[in-house]
Amino acid sequence: GESVGLHLPTLSVQEGDNSIINCAYSNSASDYFIWYKQESGKGPQFIIDIRSNMDKRQGQRVTVLLNKTVKHLSLQIAATQPGDSAVYFCAENALDDKIIFGKGTRLHILP
């Protein structure tokens, strides 16, 4: 079936550098995309979302980019901090409002 996936399972980034986490999706009917952060032992925490009629959205230190042509989503974290260490999931929300998650990328912050 159609699913959301991620290119890299683990990403290591120097503290202070920018992080870019990528995601590919396959359901062309999806109209809403969300990035979640999950720390160990906790539930996923909303970071930022974007609707399919947009290609970029910015939040505090985070930017999400959506390329519908190639069905690609990315999360950019500026000036990565130790507290950014977590697993990051992209998720898609199709017309039936069912939120489907990918496998996740673990972000390691190097001192």
Next chain:
Amino acid sequence: DTGVSQDPRHKITKRGQNVTFRCDPISEHNRLYWYRQTLGQGPEFLTYFQNEAQLEKSRLLSDRFSAERPKGSFSTLEIQRTEQGDSAMYLCASSLGSGSTEAFFGQGTRLTVV
């Protein structure tokens, strides 16, 4: 705390026993989701509700799993005759409803079947 609340946080049960988990969503949220998550994987969709109506149940879910949301507020997820493969984190989320709104997650219930 007005977020999504799940109870219990941890549950250890013997194989073959029945277990029931509870989720209290954010009060004005109409949509409620259940997910299952195993180590190293993303949350896997199980089922969701719009108010008290169950909209869809994953085809991956066996008949041992059942969920209810009788009054459109809290929800329960029951697993009958538990198996070791049921060991996972069970997550609940809620949102305002249709229109692609943000879903908020609870802390989850970690189930261990021994």
